[in-house]
Every structure is written in structure tokens, then in C-alpha cells.
Amino acid sequence: MGDVAEGAAETLVDPGEEICRLCFSALIPVFRSEGYPNQIDPDTGLLRLEELAWDDVKTRGFSVQRRQLYSHAEAVAEAQSRDSKKSQQKGCDVRYQLAGVLIALVKNISAIVADDGEPVFRVLATPLKDLPGHAEIRVLGHITTKQFLKYRPNLRDALGSMRVPEAIDA
């Protein structure tokens, strides 16, 4: 995993496609605040709002996978890779594992529009050498941090409730 594939142009993912976002859990806190990486609000089953960071959607890209180009087996392998790295970093077994997956229709993300009627978010295909289905959710260039905060709950809702990891292949 790593570099963007050479010559790959950024293009919008088709509105009819579905994207998925892996969610993880761990036996002990791995990084950051107490609950991390438990990213789902247990009261709502939805992604915690802080998981949608301004820097991600503005600069780095909020990573997702195009469902049709991804598989449950790849997701499990990704979790195993992270578990190995994080257990090594912490010096103990952190049991970092795949908790579930969020799956959303791209058109539901594009349907979040600002007061001017323009979309707030877009989903770009950003294939990586070993992850051809990699994509990113980003805000459009004119969106301010204040507007992002306004529409962040809408993006969370569009991503929906966490499903079992096997749903990637369903």
C-alpha cells in the first residue's frame, strides 16, 4: 500500500457506485483519545463526528474504497497488517481488528448541498498501486470550515450505520 499509481488522474466516482469505509476496534487504546480506534458512537451506531476531520476532507482526503473494486478478504488483510504494526509499536497484543464497515452510495454524499445549491462533498477516485479502488471524500474548494461543521452530520448520516465486514462482498 502506499503511492498513488503513476499517471492516475483524479476523477469523480460514479454516483451510482457504493463506497465503503473500514472501522476498527482494539482491546486497548492504540493512539489518541481513550476510545480510539472505536470510531462508532454506541448510542447511534453512526460514525463519531470527530472521525470526519476538516484536514482529511480539505487536504489529505477521507479514505474510502470503491466497493466493486474491494473485497472482504482485503479488508481482513488490512486489519491484520495494522494489528501487527500496532502491537509491535505498543509492545503488546492490542487486538486491533476489523469492527465493521460503513457503506454509502456516492450519490447520497453528492446530494449534500450547501445553501447555494452546490454540493459540499465529492468523491474522487484516487487509485493506489495495490488498491485500485481507493477513493477519497473531499470538500469542494470554496467550502469553509464553518460550512463543513454545518454539513458534517449530514456526511455522517450518509455513511450510515456500521455493518458487518462481510457486507463488502454481499
Added chain:
Amino acid sequence: MVLGMPPVGLRTNREFISAPTEQAIQSAQVFINRLPEGCLVFRMALSQSGEINFFHGNDDDLFQILIDAEGTVSYYGVVDGKEVGDSNLPPENLPYTKLLSFVDRNK
């Protein structure tokens, strides 16, 4: 508590994790110290990128405050039926009275 942690940045695969910057931590401290007494019940959470989030209210009626890596503050909420919000302010310039109005209304 994560405030006070030294900044750490690492990239693993496509996973980026950063602790809050010193500027963000300082702004969060200014923000907390300036909060009116009635606004001290909130949820604080860090983003993977090191942003510091403060949430007042509940999921149906939320006042969000976000402190970015530069230590600037953005906020959004609905107070008395009107949207209030701004981007990239120094923490001293946050309209604390509006936040207090939001909290008071939700009591």
C-alpha cells in the same frame, strides 16, 4: 487526557494519525479558560488529524467547535433559530455569549 501530549505524526499505509499541535493545545486551553461557567459541560474529542473538537448539546441540536493545527477556531450552531458560525478565529474572538445562549436554551 491527551492535552499536553507531545505532537506525534505518523503515517501507516493510508492511515494518518497526528497528535494536536502545540498551537491547537494552547488555543484549547484559552477556549476552556474563557468558557462561561454555564458552558462547562461538553464532550471533547480528537480527530485523527489532531484537530480538537468540542461538542455542546446533543446530536439533534449541536454546537460544534473545531480547533485546527494552526490553533484557529471554527464553530457552528443554531441559537434562537438562527445559524451562528465562523471560520478560523483566534480563540479570544469566539462569541462566548452565543454559546452561553445555546446552552441556556437547552437546559
